[in-house]
Structures are given as C-alpha cells and as structure tokens.
Amino acid sequence: MSGHQASAARRGELPTYRSIMLRVAAAAVGLAIAIGITAFMIDMEFIDDQFVAVAARQSNAFLRQERVVLANGQHDRLETDLAAFMRANQVNTEGQFIVAEIYDASQVKLAEHVTDGSDWAEDLLKQYRHDFPKVDGYWYDRFYMHGTFLIQTMTPLVGDHGELLGYFEGVYQLSKERSNEILHDTAVIVGTSVLSVLATALILLPIFATFNRGVMGLSRELLDANIDTLSALGGTIAKRDSDTHTHNYRVTILAIRLAETLGVSADGIRSLIKGAFLHDVGKIGIPDNILLKPGRLTEEEFEVMKTHVEHGVDIVSRSAWLTDAKDVVGCHHEKVDGSGYPAGLAGDRIPINARIFAIADVFDALTSKRPYKDAMPFDKAMAILRDGSGTHFDAALLDVFARIAHQLHDTLGAKRDSEVEMHMRQLVSRYFRTE
Numbered sequence: 001m002s003g004h005q006a007s008a009a010r011r012g013e014l015p016t017y018r019s020i021m022l023r024v025a026a027a028a029v030g031l032a033i034a035i036g037i038t039a040f041m042i043d044m045e046f047i048d049d050q051f052v053a054v055a056a057r058q059s060n061a062f063l064r065q066e067r068v069v070l071a072n073g074q075h076d077r078l079e080t081d082l083a084a085f086m087r088a089n090q091v092n093t094e095g096q097f098i099v100a101e102i103y104d105a106s107q108v109k110l111a112e113h114v115t116d117g118s119d120w121a122e123d124l125l126k127q128y129r130h131d132f133p134k135v136d137g138y139w140y141d142r143f144y145m146h147g148t149f150l151i152q153t154m155t156p157l158v159g160d161h162g163e164l165l166g167y168f169e170g171v172y173q174l175s176k177e178r179s180n181e182i183l184h185d186t187a188v189i190v191g192t193s194v195l196s197v198l199a200t201a202l203i204l205l206p207i208f209a210t211f212n213r214g215v216m217g218l219s220r221e222l223l224d225a226n227i228d229t230l231s232a233l234g235g236t237i238a239k240r241d242s243d244t245h246t247h248n249y250r251v252t253i254l255a256i257r258l259a260e261t262l263g264v265s266a267d268g269i270r271s272l273i274k275g276a277f278l279h280d281v282g283k284i285g286i287p288d289n290i291l292l293k294p295g296r297l298t299e300e301e302f303e304v305m306k307t308h309v310e311h312g313v314d315i316v317s318r319s320a321w322l323t324d325a326k327d328v329v330g331c332h333h334e335k336v337d338g339s340g341y342p343a344g345l346a347g348d349r350i351p352i353n354a355r356i357f358a359i360a361d362v363f364d365a366l367t368s369k370r371p372y373k374d375a376m377p378f379d380k381a382m383a384i385l386r387d388g389s390g391t392h393f394d395a396a397l398l399d400v401f402a403r404i405a406h407q408l409h410d411t412l413g414a415k416r417d418s419e420v421e422m423h424m425r426q427l428v429s430r431y432f433r434t435e
Helices: 003-011 017-071 075-091 119-127 176-240 245-262 266-278 281-285 299-317 323-331 352-367 378-387 395-413 417-432
Strands: 095-104 109-114 139-145 148-158 164-174
Touching: 017 075, 017 148, 017 164, 017 176, 075 095, 075 109, 095 119, 109 119, 148 176, 164 176, 245 266, 245 352, 245 395, 245 417, 266 299, 266 323, 266 352, 266 417, 281 299, 299 323, 323 352, 352 378, 352 395, 378 395
Parallel strands: none
Antiparallel strands: 095 109, 095 164, 139 148, 148 164
16 A cells, blocks of 8 residues: 555545545556656657757858858848848758848847748747857757747857857748658657556556455455454443443444534544543553442542543553544543543643543433443433533533434434444444445
8 A cells, every 4th residue: 555545544544446546547647648748858859959950050051151251241242142042941851941130240130031921930030039149059949830840040150260250040940741740750659658658557457456455455354353452442441340332332423423513524533433432441450449449439549540541541552543542532531621630621622522522421321221320311411411511511512412412312222232333333434444
C-alpha cells in the first residue's frame, strides 16, 4: 500500500479496490500525458535545431557576400541584393524567407524585403520585438500560423577581424508539405510514447490488482482482528467490573448516533468508537478489593480508583492504532464545570468525544438493568441528565441528545443482547471498513 493508504489503514479506514484501481489508472494516464508532452517538446527542439540551421545557412550565405558592402558603407546596394536573395531562396523545397531585414551595427534598419502576400509576417516581426543578440550568439522563435511553421531568426554579421558589421532578421517559412510532415512525425512519436505507457499499464494492472487485492484482504482481516480485540478487551474489563459487555455495545451505539447527529467527522467517530470500547481499560490495574468493593469507597480508595484513567491512557498510548482513543479514555470523567478528574478540565477544553461519551455512558448506566439494580425509567433518567446540564454535561450536546434519546432507548430496549451486539457491529463496520 502507498503511504496514504497505510496511514488510512492506521486510522481504521481502508481504500476500496475500485478507488485504488482508479488511482493507478489516473497515474498511468498522467504519466502517459507527461511523457507525451516531454516527447513533443524534445521533438520540437530537434525540429527547431534543424530549421534554424537551414535558415542560418541561407542567411549566412547572403551575409558573407554583403560583408564588403556593409564594411564599406555601400548601403544603397542592400535593397537590390536583399530582393535578389529573397527571389533566389524561393526555389528551396524545405521553405523560404518571406521577410528579411538588415540592420547596421547601431541597430538601425538599412534594408527590408517582404515577399508578395506576406505582409502578415511583417506584422509578426513588429509584434514580437526582442533584444539584439550578442556578437557570438543568435536569437530565434517558432510559430505555427496559416498551416505552416515559421522560424523568426536574428543573426549577427561579423567581419573578418571579429568586428560587428550588422544584423540579419528574417521570418523563415517551412513549406506546407514539410510542415505537415513534421506534424505527422510528431504525432506518431507522441502517440507511440503515450500508447506504450498505457499498454504497459494495462499489462501490469491485472498483476498489480491481484497483488493489491491480496494485500487489502490481509489488511481487512487485520482490521477485523483489531476490532474484535477492542470488543473482547472492552468486554473483559466490563465483566471484571461486575458490569456487562452489552453496556459497551449500547454505549458505543448511543455515542455514534449522537456524534452523527452533531456532524462529527468519520475520523472523529472512529476515535470515539475506540474510546467507547476502551474507556475503562485502565481498571485492569486497580486491585480487586477496591474495584469489586460492594460499598462506598473511602477517600483513599477513591484516589486509587481514579488512577484507572492514567493507566488507561498509558495502555492506549502504546499502540499507534489506539492512540486516538486517548480523548475518551483520558477525559471521560471530566465535567464541564471543571469539577471532574484527572485534570479538572472545563467546557470546550474537554475533547468533544469525551463530552459525547459522558452523556451516552451515564444514560445507559441509568437505563440498563444490572444485577444490583433495575433499569430506571426513561423520563427519570433524562431528568437526572438535565440536572447535570452545564455542570456535569455539555448543555448544547445534551439538548441534541434529548432529541434522539427516546427513539434510541426504545430501539435498543427491544433488542436481545445478541441483537444489540449485531447492531453495534453493523454500525461500527461503516467506519472501519470500506467495501
């Protein structure tokens, strides 16, 4: 799995087979496009080199014969010679200069010639003005207009002793036949590159899919085992505390439903579920004479009992997969007025998952039948929760819970323990498995 998929699995979610295949296909298409663009750019650079060289050869041939003219300042001949040069280069099957301009060393235009019907190319020269190149360099740009490639060049003319005599600027137009040939060759190169990548991806995709399906299957099995371990450990602690494992199931359902109504994120609900299962896991470190004492605890015993929160946080902190349960494990005995333990947190300083869980936990404790008490009627239990609004419980969260509590109470009350467990597992699977 990728780093993103691995981190998702650690949080409890698994990517679907379809989503992974879509990612692989998107990566293959993206790679094909990138390679296609790269191939296109490389081919165009090669074409540039070819035709800049052709343009340079033709312009240099003209400039060599004009050295003497420029060196002696015989500028009146330049117009005639330039026109003759332009007529002569029209017989080239590769292409021709359709605009040519000659400048002196001071960058003053001395001569100009535009072939018939190529005034638009003269406008192109005016539109794309540029700096004059250095003596030992040249400048060019490429365009595609009117169905042909155009190379705009600027070449310095250097004398026998390396002195700058002037510049030649021109627009070299490839023939339509040669332009079409270039487009065809480029399309073949780009298309072949793209198809090669896609074909390779199609060949490898079934192999990758088979391997990844196996990895995902193992990941799901591991995730199922983790959830079963959560349930078993939570149930074991509940039984040791003279409680029932069904309490963990009901509290988890109540907490999930309240969190969903509040709009808590899927990540937040996954953390809440882990915390709900393991909220009292730290009681494994409390001596039986205190944990199972039938009467009221002494002040000293209660101080020992409170350490189960610290033990619980220590236990879940040892697992990267469980560490996000700390909000509930470490804060489910805090109260919004700051009178809770272990840290005396108040209001919004208590994590929202702990505030949600506190409501669900107390409600189920009041409305559930235990060996030592009968189930409290719904209305009486809700009255006790309202008495704690703003002191023990978050008032806003309790108001939301009050809107959904009656239906949840009736639904869970009508189910046998095995049905409550099945309902809980179905609900939890929405957040820990993606089919």
